[in-house]
Amino acid sequence: MISEFELLTEKVKQLAVLAHTLRSENARLRNDVVSLATQNTDLQQRMHQAHDRVSALLAQLPAEALTDKEAA
Numbered sequence: 928m929i930s931e932f933e934l935l936t937e938k939v940k941q942l943a944v945l946a947h948t949l950r951s952e953n954a955r956l957r958n959d960v961v962s963l964a965t966q967n968t969d970l971q972q973r974m975h976q977a978h979d980r981v982s983a984l985l986a987q988l989p990a991e992a993l994t995d996k997e998a999a
């Protein structure tokens with residue numbers, strides 16, 4: 928009977944350690960998610976800025992090509 932209680936006590940201790948480990952890992956993963964979400968937002972903004980710059984440059988190309996042909 929005492930050995931059963933000791934076994935149960937050991938299992939409860941193992942469960943407590945596992946729960947603590949999982950809580951720590953969960954907290955770390957939550958921080959990673961926040962960090963990655965912030966990084967994703969920053970990268971999306973940079974992509975939109977780059978897209979806008981490329982679009983503006985492309986819009987200028989035909990006008991410059993027409994100007995070059997007229998000058999020749």
